[in-house]
Amino acid sequence: MSGTFVGMPAFPEAAHEAVHNQTLRGNLRHATHTIRAKRAKAVSEVSDWAELREAGKRIKDHTLRRLDHYLVQLEESVVAAGGTVHWAADADEANEIVTRLVKMTGESEVVKVKSMATQEIGLNEALEAEGIRAYETDLAELIVQLGKDRPSHILVPAIHRNRGEIRDIFEREMSEWGRPAPEGLTDTPAELAEAARLHLREKFLRAKVGISGANFMVADTGTLVVVESEGNGRMCLTLPETLISVVGIEKIVPTWQDLEVFLQTLPRSSTAERMNPYTSTWTGTTDEDGPQNFHLVLLDNGRSDTLADEVGRQALRCIRCSACLNVCPVYERAGGHAYGSVYPGPIGAILSPQLRGTASEIDASLPYASSLCGACYEVCPVAIDIPEVLVHLRERVVEGGPVVREGNKVVLKPAKGHAAERAAMRAARWAFTHPGVLRTGQRAASRTRRLHPRTLPGPGRAWSDTRNLPPVPAEPFRDWWQRTNGGKEGGK
Amino acid sequence: MSSRERILGRVRRALADAPGEDVPVERGYLREHGDRSVEETVELLAENLADYRAIVHRCTAAGLPATLAGMLAARGAKTVLVPPGLEPAWLADAGTEQVPDRAGSTPHELDRVDSVVTACAVAVAETGTLVLDGGPDQGRRRITLVPDHHICVVRVPDQVVSSVPQALERLDPVRPLTWISGPSATSDIELDRVEGVHGPRTLEVVLVGSQPSEDVNS
Ligand code: SF4
Numbered sequence: 001m002s003g004t005f006v007g008m009p010a011f012p013e014a015a016h017e018a019v020h021n022q023t024l025r026g027n028l029r030h031a032t033h034t035i036r037a038k039r040a041k042a043v044s045e046v047s048d049w050a051e052l053r054e055a056g057k058r059i060k061d062h063t064l065r066r067l068d069h070y071l072v073q074l075e076e077s078v079v080a081a082g083g084t085v086h087w088a089a090d091a092d093e094a095n096e097i098v099t100r101l102v103k104m105t106g107e108s109e110v111v112k113v114k115s116m117a118t119q120e121i122g123l124n125e126a127l128e129a130e131g132i133r134a135y136e137t138d139l140a141e142l143i144v145q146l147g148k149d150r151p152s153h154i155l156v157p158a159i160h161r162n163r164g165e166i167r168d169i170f171e172r173e174m175s176e177w178g179r180p181a182p183e184g185l186t187d188t189p190a191e192l193a194e195a196a197r198l199h200l201r202e203k204f205l206r207a208k209v210g211i212s213g214a215n216f217m218v219a220d221t222g223t224l225v226v227v228e229s230e231g232n233g234r235m236c237l238t239l240p241e242t243l244i245s246v247v248g249i250e251k252i253v254p255t256w257q258d259l260e261v262f263l264q265t266l267p268r269s270s271t272a273e274r275m276n277p278y279t280s281t282w283t284g285t286t287d288e289d290g291p292q293n294f295h296l297v298l299l300d301n302g303r304s305d306t307l308a309d310e311v312g313r314q315a316l317r318c319i320r321c322s323a324c325l326n327v328c329p330v331y332e333r334a335g336g337h338a339y340g341s342v343y344p345g346p347i348g349a350i351l352s353p354q355l356r357g358t359a360s361e362i363d364a365s366l367p368y369a370s371s372l373c374g375a376c377y378e379v380c381p382v383a384i385d386i387p388e389v390l391v392h393l394r395e396r397v398v399e400g401g402p403v404v405r406e407g408n409k410v411v412l413k414p415a416k417g418h419a420a421e422r423a424a425m426r427a428a429r430w431a432f433t434h435p436g437v438l439r440t441g442q443r444a445a446s447r448t449r450r451l452h453p454r455t456l457p458g459p460g461r462a463w464s465d466t467r468n469l470p471p472v473p474a475e476p477f478r479d480w481w482q483r484t485n486g487g488k489e490g491g492k
Numbered sequence: 493m494s495s496r497e498r499i500l501g502r503v504r505r506a507l508a509d510a511p512g513e514d515v516p517v518e519r520g521y522l523r524e525h526g527d528r529s530v531e532e533t534v535e536l537l538a539e540n541l542a543d544y545r546a547i548v549h550r551c552t553a554a555g556l557p558a559t560l561a562g563m564l565a566a567r568g569a570k571t572v573l574v575p576p577g578l579e580p581a582w583l584a585d586a587g588t589e590q591v592p593d594r595a596g597s598t599p600h601e602l603d604r605v606d607s608v609v610t611a612c613a614v615a616v617a618e619t620g621t622l623v624l625d626g627g628p629d630q631g632r633r634r635i636t637l638v639p640d641h642h643i644c645v646v647r648v649p650d651q652v653v654s655s656v657p658q659a660l661e662r663l664d665p666v667r668p669l670t671w672i673s674g675p676s677a678t679s680d681i682e683l684d685r686v687e688g689v690h691g692p693r694t695l696e697v698v699l700v701g702s703q704p705s706e707d708v709n710s
Contacts, residue, residue, distance in 0.1 A: 045525075065510075264656050277544070407501070
């Protein structure tokens with residue numbers, strides 16, 4: 001990965017700031033709660049959700065187990081269909097390849113479909129440095145780009161902005177980039193969308209080069225799939241003469257049939273719809289229909305290192321639906337920016353420290369950006385056990401140990417500045433392996449709950465300085481269970 | 493060493509901990525959801541299309557030219573894009589000027605056309621989805637994208653399947669496919685759904701059946 005957002009403080013400080021931003025919290029709460037309720041309904045419409053989830057998990061695990069085989073197969077099929085395949089070991093290499101390909105067309109501007117992979121490698125900035133202007137065409141990405149902002153959500157990157165803020169950004173910035181905002185623009189979503197339509201249409205109609213990512217790549221047919229809503233994807237994928245797709249190596253599914261699982265689970269998990277308005281698939285090039293030059297850039301950038309970790313590799317199953325963000329109590333309060341990466345929320349907390357390593361302060365702090373409540377695991381359509389990976393990564397940060405970085409085995413030293421955490425982890429482990437102690441501790445805690453401090457005394461202070469201690473329930477679960485015979489006699 | 497070799501080498505070393513171990517894929521999920529008659533499946537398609545704000549019409553094959561002519565007139569369309577293989581009789585009654593789908597036409601030319609009429613490859617009832625595969629009666633992908641008004645004709649019940657798995661079975665992955673579920677939409681502003689950002693803002697679907705009983709223009 002190209003590194004953290006420049007000057008990004010560690011998660012606790014960034015989150016601390018965000019928690020006190022009332023507008024941000026309001027925008028976020030509204031958005032996540034709306035989408036959460038809708039998603040539950042969309043999922044309840046399919047009676048075989050559990051089976052779809054299990055199949056999705058297994059297809060991805062099966063693919064990851066033989067990733068080398070499927071990568072080679074994919075390359076063969078894409079080439080056979082008329083495409084060209086490039087391999088990029090890291091962000092710099094991917095950026096160099098794309099820049100070179102754009103320059104070969106003689107163009108100095110490109111239109112882009114929203115893509116996490118190109119954000120991850122900082123492609124827009126790399127193109128800018130070479131005199132190539134990249135236009136984001138997804139409405140939310142446009143808002144972020146015009147606002148000189150950073151995305152804060154996987155699916156709705158401008159989720160932290162409300163309609164008034166968006167109106168102001170459009171009015172102020174659109175003229176800098178092309179067609180100005182219409183006179184007297186109000187803040188109704190319909191008018192704002194119309195302004196974006198007009199602003200972007202002139203770019204779509206003249207663009208010669210499109211850049212995209214892909215949601216899936218089918219190994220046996222060489223087909224790429226982009227799932228979207230607005231039609232900006234279709235514009236970028238079909239109007240330009242040259243199409244360049246930058247895709248992480250983990251996005252493969254083995255067969256065409258496998259899409260039947262993900263085309264059912266992805267829309268429902270992300271936008272809570274039965275199906276998103278548009279899905280495009282393309283296999284190489286087609287005569288006289290769409291781009292006549294197609295380049296696929298296969299991106300590693302830390303993925304093979306992540307694959308080397310037996311516990312952590314399950315993060316590579318992620319289909320970027322963003323369901324885990326919308327249910328996460330920590331994300332809801334801290335906001336996406338606090339995670340210091342293009343991957344926010346629970347998935348960001350396990351993916352970023354694996355793709356980038358845990359050397360920086362923010363990456364070392366990310367595995368702690370969770371209450372381990374488990375809601376993210378419950379909603380994940382490919383059943384990634386995010387809490388399990390979080391705990392695993394915490395241990396790695398605290399204790400050090402063998403990891404793979406850029407293909408080489410290295411032994412991590414225990415992180416500096418985490419002495420307090422180390423102590424906390426030791427204490428926690430000790431308590432968990434001594435059930436009697438845990439029981440007594442819980443009882444004592446609940447009996448004295450009104451007396452509990454907001455920060456821990458002594459060596460725990462550094463740890464609790466940046467955290468709110470969770471409230472202690474009035475009665476320990478164990479006692480409740482015994483008192484009510486497992487809930488059968490009616491709880492409290 | 494090339495990056496290809498470097499990446500493949502890293503992947504192989506990363507997987508060395510459990511060589512040969514495989515994860516079998518079990519497909520315990522359903523091929524379709526629920527038990528429906530053919531008529532009920534068509535009805536579900538109509539419902540789900542309408543739920544995502546497509547405008548649904550129904551007619552018989554004999555009534556199709558009049559239905560299409562009426563729709564174009566109601567829209568006030570002066571020009572309509574026509575794929576090369578579209579059944580000529582379909583637009584026989586329409587007074588609208590026909591613009592053929594040509595490889596050489598520029599996006600700006602397409603942008604000046606009012607409407608487009610196409611057939612489809614398959615329609616999915618459970619999700620309210622139309623799939624276009626670039627066949628001769630559907631034309632290039634861009635003709636259903638740039639104009640603001642798309643009329644799609646679905647032959648029922650032949651072209652209707654219940655579910656996504658059944659649709660994929662029928663489709664050829666080599667062709668470029670466009671799956672359309674309602675008109676273009678965005679929910680990026682406070683999650684309020686707004687129709688029509690970049691694709692057609694109006695999607696009309698005509699379900700053409702053989703039985704006269706279905707002639708219930710809505
Ligand atoms: S981790 Fe799971 S829930 Fe979160 S974005 Fe990825 S697939 Fe979706």
